[in-house]
Amino acid sequence: MDKMIAGKTISVTEEGFLTEFGQWDKSIAEAIAAENNISLSPRHWEVLNYIQSEYKKETPLSIRKIGKSGVVDIKEFYSLFPMAPLKTATKIAGIPKPVSCI
C-alpha cells in the first residue's frame, strides 16, 4: 500500500515498513520517528546507520545482536527506541521487519 510520508508517496506494508529501501531518505526517517514520538538525535543516527549497514550485509538482526554490537547496549537501545526497539528502529531505518520471529 502507499502512504504519504514527509510529502512523498512511499510504498509500505500494512504495519508501515518500507517495501523499497530506495525510497528511504533522512526526511522519511524523521517523519516515521515523529509518528513514534521520537526525535532523532546523533545517538539515534549511530544506531540507525549500524542497522542499515548490517542489513546491507544481509546479517539477520536481533535484539541480542544489537546488544553485542558495541554500538549500543540493550538498555540504551530501549531508551532510544522505547517499547519494541527493534521493530521501531528498523521501521525508521527503512528496512524490512526482522524475521527473528519464526
Place this chain on the structure above:
Amino acid sequence: MKRLVILGAGTGGTMMAKHLSKELDRKLWNITIVDDKKEHYYQPGFLFLPFDQYKPEDIVKPISKFIPKGVEFINQAAKKIQPEDKSILLSDGSSISYDILIVATGSDIDPGETEGMHGSEWDKSIFTFYNFEGAKALRDKLKTWEGGKLVVHITEMPIKCPVAPLEFAFLADSFFKDKGMRDKVDITYVTPLSGAFTKPKCTEALNYLLSEKNIMIETDFAIESVDNENKTINDYGGKSVPFDLLVTVPTNKGSQVIELSGLGDELNFIPTDKGTLQSKNYPDIFVIGDATNVPTSKAGSVVHFEAEILTENIISYIKGQKLEQEFDGHSNCFIETGNGKALLIDFNYDHEPVTGTFPIAGIGPLRLLKESRFNHWGKLAFKWVYWNMLLKARPIPFVSAKMNEAGKDYN
C-alpha cells in the same frame, strides 16, 4: 576408504545415518556417528510429561538402538571441529578425520544467559520443560501446586519448536480445569514477539483461543532479569510481571563444540545455505536441523524434510556435481489446544500457514489451521511414527519434503 562423519545422534543425525547407509557405496565409504549421550529422547513428549499424559519411559530409549547396522558409533563427546585439517578432536584426546562432515548437534537451553534465571528459585518456582529433567521436575511440582500466578515465558527467539510454550499454556488451562482448580490459577503468556503466534496469519486466525481460555498475554517483552526475591521477571523497557510459578523457555543456543570450534554465530548456530544445507564457510561441511541458522522453525518435521534434501545433495557432492536440491523451509506441526483438540499448520520460507487440507489436497483428512479432535489424535499417533518410521528414515505416506501447494487457500 573415505569417511563420512556425523556429529550428533539425535533426530537429524540418526536419520542421516539411516539414509546414507542405504545410499553410499559401503566398499568406499565408512560412516561414523559421534555422540556422548546414552539416551534418545522423543522431544515432543516433553510437552506432555509435566501433565502426566506421557510417562518418562514413553519418551526415552537407548540411543544405540537407532544407529543403523554397519554404522560406526563413537560414544564420546566431540571437543573441537578442526576444518582446516578435516578432523575432530574427541573427549579421550584422540582425533578422527573426515572427508565429509555432517553437523547435527542440535540446540540446547542456557538459563545462565539471563540474569537471575538460574538462581535460588530454579526448580523451586522457576521451571522449564525444554529438557527431560526439567519436564519431570515440573510434573512433580504441578502435582502439589495449589495455584496462583502461572507465567509461561519465552526468553528470546529463535527457540526449538516455537509453538510449544503456547501449547503448554493451553494444556495448563485444561489441566487445571480437570483438577477443578482453574479459578485458583491466573495464566499469563509472556513473549518477546508482537503476538502469541510467531506468524501474523496464525495470530489473526487463532487469537480467539487465548480469550476463550482466559489466558492473558504480554507481548514485546525482552527479559533483562529474574528477581528471585520478589518473584518477578523484568524487561529492558521497565515492564515487570509477577509470578508464583514461572515456566520459562530459556535462551536456546547451538552446541558448545560449535562455539569452541569458532564455527557459529552469536548463538552458536552455523551459517548455512538455506537451500543446499551446505556450510557457508566449508564446502565439505553440511549442517542439518537445529544446528543451522536457516530461517525456518527448529523442529523435528523440518529435520525430516531436510534429511531427504541433504541426502541427495551429499550424493551429488561426492560425484562432484552441482547441488541441485533446494530446501524450501517446509515445516509442519501439530499444535495442542487443550480439551483433546489440536491444530495443524504447514508452511515454508515463502508461505505463511494457510487453511486447507492435509496431506491430500481437497481430502485431508487433517484440516489446516482449524481445531479438531482428529488433529489431536494425529499428534498422539506421531509418537509411534517418530520411533518406528521417522528415525528409521521410512517415507511417511503423502508427506513430501517440499511443501505441497495444492489443497491450500492462499488469499
